[in-house]
Amino acid sequence: MNRRELLKVLLLGSALELLTEAASARIRRTVIYSVRYSSNGERTRIVLDCSGEIPKRRIREKLKERELWLEIEGAGAVRRLKKKLKSPLVREVTVYPINRRRTKVKITLKNYHRFKIFGLKSCRGKPFRIVVDVFPEFIPISCKVRRVPKRVVVLDPGHGGKDPGAVWPVRSKHPTIEEKRITLSIAFKVRKLLSKRSDIKVVMTRTRDVYVPLLKRAEIAAKECADAFVSIHADSMPNYPQWSGVTVFKASPHLFAKAERTAMAVAKKIRICNDVMCWSITPTLINLSTTVTFAESSKLAEAIVRDLKARVNDDLVNGIRDMQRNIVVLKTPGRPAVLIESGFLTNPLDRRRLLRSSYQWEIAKGIAKGIEDYLYSLNNVALIEG
Numbered sequence: 072m073n074r075r076e077l078l079k080v081l082l083l084g085s086a087l088e089l090l091t092e093a094a095s096a097r098i099r100r101t102v103i104y105s106v107r108y109s110s111n112g113e114r115t116r117i118v119l120d121c122s123g124e125i126p127k128r129r130i131r132e133k134l135k136e137r138e139l140w141l142e143i144e145g146a147g148a149v150r151r152l153k154k155k156l157k158s159p160l161v162r163e164v165t166v167y168p169i170n171r172r173r174t175k176v177k178i179t180l181k182n183y184h185r186f187k188i189f190g191l192k193s194c195r196g197k198p199f200r201i202v203v204d205v206f207p208e209f210i211p212i213s214c215k216v217r218r219v220p221k222r223v224v225v226l227d228p229g230h231g232g233k234d235p236g237a238v239w240p241v242r243s244k245h246p247t248i249e250e251k252r253i254t255l256s257i258a259f260k261v262r263k264l265l266s267k268r269s270d271i272k273v274v275m276t277r278t279r280d281v282y283v284p285l286l287k288r289a290e291i292a293a294k295e296c297a298d299a300f301v302s303i304h305a306d307s308m309p310n311y312p313q314w315s316g317v318t319v320f321k322a323s324p325h326l327f328a329k330a331e332r333t334a335m336a337v338a339k340k341i342r343i344c345n346d347v348m349c350w351s352i353t354p355t356l357i358n359l360s361t362t363v364t365f366a367e368s369s370k371l372a373e374a375i376v377r378d379l380k381a382r383v384n385d386d387l388v389n390g391i392r393d394m395q396r397n398i399v400v401l402k403t404p405g406r407p408a409v410l411i412e413s414g415f416l417t418n419p420l421d422r423r424r425l426l427r428s429s430y431q432w433e434i435a436k437g438i439a440k441g442i443e444d445y446l447y448s449l450n451n452v453a454l455i456e457g
């Protein structure tokens with residue numbers, strides 16, 4: 072080996088050394104290398120895949136208007152990553168590499184929403200992930216004063232399309248009974264009954280067998296400035312086949328307290344309107360508006376139960392229950408809302424009854440009369456507007 076060759080080998084060696092050093096540095100350095108998401112009506116999940124773990128304290132969040140910013144210390148990004156989302160909640164996610172150990176992430180929300188950020192440890196071949204879950208949060212939408220004093224009722228036939236709701240036989244792939252058909256059929260009957268009134272406008276969240284996300288349903292209630300929002304469902308309780316009858320649910324007070332807190336956080340002021348005028352109130356008074364809504368939802372539920380009892384066999388009306396679950400459609404501040412479970416597909420008698428047109432009419436008549444009675448009582452109550 073002459074000097075020249077020796078030099079070559081030496082140079083190559085140090086170059087190799089440098090290369091491996093760089094490679095191992097790259098392995099040690101944590102980078103965000105991809106953005107993924109999934110979305111359904113209730114939640115949009117954004118996932119940032121990372122090459123290493125990032126402690127929660129290294130992730131700072133900041134909400135600027137409708138932009139949620141994450142500042143991540145201790146991680147770079149392979150390059151600028153941008154993703155447009157097909158989601159009702161989030162428009163876009165962009166990952167901006169600032170330097171090798173700092174990254175900013177911009178999540179553009181379509182509206183004010185709740186979110187949750189957490190890390191998922193690497194497992195079963197999956198890398199460490201930063202997860203951002205975005206949940207819908209209802210906020211009041213401004214309502215125009217109605218020129219013609221018509222009351223607006225939004226009827227919400229539960230489920231639809233890819234979501235059949237409860238089915239019979241339970242968990243069957245090819246069910247003979249689907250909740251979505253029963254709810255639509257009852258809702259049509261209620262609409263028919265209410266349409267006879269020239270002073271009531273009926274809006275339906277769906278009139279076909281289509282999937283409508285829950286947020287969209289609540290939005291329809293808000294945009295239409297509904298005086299009453301009535302969601303129609305049928306239940307399934309495989310472990311309690313003896314359970315039967317119609318139940319009317321209203322949101323429990325603590326759900327309203329939650330909605331109120333959000334409203335406080337985002338609303339500068341809200342307006343209270345009746346049919347002829349509006350006036351503004353400050354957030355300190357929002358408490359009042361949600362209390363009014365809660366009281367109004369109870370009144371609507373009571374009226375429907377009373378009228379159901381007059382039409383459907385008394386024993387079959389279970390009365391009013393507080394909905395403990397976090398139901399989006401019942402969280403409409405300013406819009407009185409109830410959810411009606413018209414019967415149990417898991418109860419043999421209910422199952423037969425619910426398919427009968429005559430029984431569906433009985434329930435529909437009870438619901439329609441209850442809504443009418445409630446609206447009548449409303450004449451002197453101010454409507455709450457966002």
Ligand SMILES: [Zn+2]
Binds near residue numbers: 230237250305306
């Ligand atoms: Zn249902």
